[in-house]
Amino acid sequence: MWKTSRREIPLTHPLVIAILNVTPDSFSDGGRYSSIDAALKRAEEMISEGADIIDVGGESTRPGSARVSLADEIERVIPVVRVIAARFDVPISVDTSKSEVALAAIDAGAEIINDISGLRFDPKIADVAAETGAGLVLMHSRGEFETMHSQPPIDDIIAEVAADFRRSTALAGASGVAGAQIVLDIGIGFGKTLDQNLELLAKLDRLIADFPQFPMLVGASRKSFIGKLLDDAPTDKRLFGSLAAAAIAVWNGARIIRAHDIEETVETIRLVINIRQQI
Ligand code: 7PJ
Numbered sequence: 164m165w166k167t168s169r170r171e172i173p174l175t176h177p178l179v180i181a182i183l184n185v186t187p188d189s190f191s192d193g194g195r196y197s198s199i200d201a202a203l204k205r206a207e208e209m210i211s212e213g214a215d216i217i218d219v220g221g222e223s224t225r226p227g228s229a230r231v232s233l234a235d236e237i238e239r240v241i242p243v244v245r246v247i248a249a250r251f252d253v254p255i256s257v258d259t260s261k262s263e264v265a266l267a268a269i270d271a272g273a274e275i276i277n278d279i280s281g282l283r284f285d286p287k288i289a290d291v292a293a294e295t296g297a298g299l300v301l302m303h304s305r306g307e308f309e310t311m312h313s314q315p316p317i318d319d320i321i322a323e324v325a326a327d328f329r330r331s332t333a334l335a336g337a338s339g340v341a342g343a344q345i346v347l348d349i350g351i352g353f354g355k356t357l358d359q360n361l362e363l364l365a366k367l368d369r370l371i372a373d374f375p376q377f378p379m380l381v382g383a384s385r386k387s388f389i390g391k392l393l394d395d396a397p398t399d400k401r402l403f404g405s406l407a408a409a410a411i412a413v414w415n416g417a418r419i420i421r422a423h424d425i426e427e428t429v430e431t432i433r434l435v436i437n438i439r440q441q442i
Contacts, residue, residue: 167254167297168297181214182384203247209425212429216254217247219255219256220258221259247272249272254274256300257277259276262288276292284308294339299344301332302348321362324363325374347380351382351388360383360388367379381409383409384424385423386401389401389408
């Protein structure tokens with residue numbers, strides 16, 4: 164079970180956490196209300212395709228993205244969280260590294276904080292999780308926001324990620340977050356070389372064995388390492404690569420997969436777990 168501020172989410176089968184971006188691009192055409200409407204429609208679609216959790220994010224962390232102001236992030240994220248929570252019973256996670264956004268999102272109906280910085284950018288995220296009882300995703304990344312994707316390569320990525328998990332889980336625990344609220348994430352694509360992204364997927368079972376008390380989340384969907392392996396395939400040509408990565412992650416013990424393409428990911432996972440059960 165994954166404990167959030169609103170429920171305990173069963174982890175009896177691998178979950179799909181569906182990406183819902185409310186970044187400026189999705190706001191460039193149409194006004195505020197049509198954007199909210201579009202987000203609500205997309206959420207409904209993803210739920211009907213089998214999404215277990217909707218992950219709402221208002222700050223793009225793709226390479227080259229600029230930091231979004233607190234006010235802008237709140238304006239983008241909160242109305243969308245509010246309408247989804249009012250309409251559906253699906254657990255909502257907020258992809259943010261700002262404690263103020265996290266708290267406002269939880270007030271609006273979110274129940275999980277997804278922090279790509281693993282409490283490095285704003286340690287008060289842990290206090291919000293402790294006070295509200297929200298679920299907390301602690302993802303591994305390196306460097307500051309602006310330099311996350313241009314970190315000098317490090318030697319042993321498995322040891323680095325493990326050390327960071329020990330840091331972030333200890334900090335969360337010291338702030339009063341219960342172990343049952345915490346999910347770990349290897350942070351595919353964040354300050355890793357192509358080979359290190361592949362190594363993390365290949366050896367995921369070892370990392371999981373080192374942290375048996377925490378479920379592992381993996382988000383490889385449409386990421387650039389897939390494009391690099393597939394002759395610079397653009398994001399809309401990375402579906403099969405994304406499904407291969409999801410399959411390997413689940414085979415190696417991931418309990419939650421973060422994805423854009425829900426129906427495809429759900430079907431892939433179902434096949435993998437049924438095969439895995441035969442061992
Ligand atoms: C991740 C994320 C991830 C978690 C992003 C993108 C970049 N949150 N937010 N794990 N990636 N937990 O989706 O390409 O891998 S933003």
